[in-house]
Amino acid sequence: MHVERTFTVSRPIEAVFAYLSDFENTNQWDPGTLETRRTGGDGGIGTTYANRSQFMGRETELAYETIGHDAPTFFSCRGRNKTATATDSMTFTRDGDRTQIRYRADFQFHGIIKFVAPFVVKGKLDALADETVEQITKTLEAQNA
Numbered sequence: 001m002h003v004e005r006t007f008t009v010s011r012p013i014e015a016v017f018a019y020l021s022d023f024e025n026t027n028q029w030d031p032g033t034l035e036t037r038r039t040g041g042d043g044g045i046g047t048t049y050a051n052r053s054q055f056m057g058r059e060t061e062l063a064y065e066t067i068g069h070d071a072p073t074f075f076s077c078r079g080r081n082k083t084a085t086a087t088d089s090m091t092f093t094r095d096g097d098r099t100q101i102r103y104r105a106d107f108q109f110h111g112i113i114k115f116v117a118p119f120v121v122k123g124k125l126d127a128l129a130d131e132t133v134e135q136i137t138k139t140l141e142a143q144n145a
Helices: 015-018 023-029 115-119 120-142
Strands: 002-009 033-040 047-053 057-072 072-078 084-095 098-109
Touching: 002 120, 015 023, 015 084, 015 098, 015 120, 023 047, 023 120, 033 057, 033 084, 047 072, 057 084, 098 115, 098 120
Parallel strands: none
Antiparallel strands: 002 098, 033 047, 047 057, 057 072, 072 084, 084 098
8 A cells, every 4th residue: 555645845855855754854754753763874875764653543553664765856765664664755756946746655564554554544645645745745845045
């Protein structure tokens, strides 16, 4: 199951990549994140993060690892816990002094939840994706002010 959004922000690609590829910044742009902190690495491939999020009224923790990092055009991070694997991927395209972002979040559910997730979770993920786009745009464009 996945959600995907493409949108444009009024910031240069280098600034957008630097900000979004530092996954600790999810504290500011991801509406579901309660806290993300770096636990190892230099920001490139293999960098690890501890993430605490809230989704559908439940708090969960995921261990994330950067699995794609090609400045300034691509970033990907995979989070895992016993019930789910979440992979966030972002592709950045220069549009003059603006940046187009293609954001995709893939979710694989484990155990019994994988059978009910398509019926219960999909709509909530779509709403969260819309909120995420709004928050990324607001946060990045506030840096421009």
